[in-house]
């Protein structure tokens with residue numbers, strides 16, 4: 001439960017009943033790492049501290065738009081506990097319209113957690129977010145979206161930490177989010193794994209993609225996050241809809257290209273695919289087929305790369321299913 005002292009994050013602070021917003025300079029080891037737009041909503045009443053990030057991947061616009069809408073709409077007088085929100089967590093990637101990576105070091109920020117205070121810019125940023133935002137919270141939420149080159153069907157993700165109370169709270173919060181699917185499993189190097197290691201209930205939320213932020217996707221993400229805040233006890237009201245009874249898919253498998261060329265998917269997001277089904281072709285510049293990958297397992301296509309450009313080693317899509325691979 002939050003105490004009644006001011007909440008301080010970097011250079012901004014909010015006393016109980018106050019909101020503070022500002023651009024926080026992140027310097028570590030004498031190096032400039034980032035300037036982060038952060039909002040602190042410190043409720044008038046005691047309650048849990050919720051930390052939330054969006055834009056860990058800079059071109060995931062639905063998450064950035066939805067978080068800003070919900071957090072800046074909170075009235076501290078109506079809040080129990082607090083919300084600490086990093087509205088765009090990877091500003092260099094946002095400015096560069098970069099997919100996957102931070103252009104400062106070409107690393108995927110969401111593979112660097114819990115980070116390293118003496119590492120590359122992304123590793124330092126991950127360390128700062130872990131120590132200044134995630135640590136000390138009761139609940140952590142990381143809002144994502146398909147990247148500029150990805151379509152996806154909405155899903156939440158949680159981990160099993162082995163602590164029954166932490167895991168039950170994560171599950172209840174994910175159920176409140178109400179996205180189409182719920183994936184349960186470890187994802188090394190991510191924000192939610194860092195939170196789990198600190199004993200904090202954590203939820204990943206994914207809605208939309210392809211560099212767009214249509215109103216219906218923003219509304220879905222915003223309503224889900226607002227319901228999560230209600231389930232956590234931070235706010236008293238939230239939209240009932242749109243809400244899904246999430247289907248649990250505990251087994252996730254990513255397919256990656258082995259050839260560089262032109263990607264012609266043969267499946268769509270949300271489609272159920274049987275093991276052995278061709279999911280598309282990578283062709284060369286003249287149309288000759290370089291590879292025709294087949295689904296290794298039965299599963300639902302939860303995300304799909306939609307760019308024509310494809311590089312060896314890049315993800316093609318991910319399947320999630322109810323049964324382990326045969």
Ligand SMILES: [Zn+2]
Pocket residue numbers: 056057060144145
């Ligand atoms: Zn992401």
